[in-house]
Amino acid sequence: MSEQHTYRVIVRGTWEGLTEDARTRLLAEAGNHGMASMRFTEEGSLSYEPSPLKHFSLRYVVVSDAADGEEMAGAIAEDRAETALRALGYGFRDLRSTVTDLDTMKINRKSRSRR
Numbered sequence: 001m002s003e004q005h006t007y008r009v010i011v012r013g014t015w016e017g018l019t020e021d022a023r024t025r026l027l028a029e030a031g032n033h034g035m036a037s038m039r040f041t042e043e044g045s046l047s048y049e050p051s052p053l054k055h056f057s058l059r060y061v062v063v064s065d066a067a068d069g070e071e072m073a074g075a076i077a078e079d080r081a082e083t084a085l086r087a088l089g090y091g092f093r094d095l096r097s098t099v100t101d102l103d104t105m106k107i108n109r110k111s112r113s114r115r
Contacts, residue, residue, distance in 0.1 A: 002067055003066040003067075004063050004066065005064065005102070007062045007077075007101055007102065008060070008100045009073055009074055009097050010057055010058070010059055010060075011044075011078055011097045012055065012095070012097070013094055014054060015055070015056060018053075022088075023053065026050070027050050027053065030050035033046050033047050038059060041060065044059065044077075044081060056092070058084070060080060062077050066103070071099075073101075074099045077099075078095050078097055082095065
């Protein structure tokens with residue numbers, strides 16, 4: 001059995017070709033998708049600013065084989081983002097991801113003398 005790693009992935013993109021209905025829904029729901037809603041989840045957490053309604057981000061937790069690396073985790077998250085956005089009827093472009101491997105991340109702890 002291969003080793004599994006947990007990745008946090010932020011997928012960023014730009015809204016494109018939004019219908020009036022999609023734009024109206026996004027603006028109406030903007031209060032649910034601000035700074036307070038930013039969480040890393042398996043199903044993804046959407047955040048965006050309503051003015052201007054231009055860019056968005058989705059935050060994912062991806063668990064995959066360590067041998068596949070960060071590139072695969074990014075591809076999995078981008079695929080999840082495309083699927084979710086299409087299901088909601090939202091047009092988008094220029095998806096790109098930033099990946100952090102939680103299993104290899106160094107944690108800098110303050111020493112007791114610096115507390």
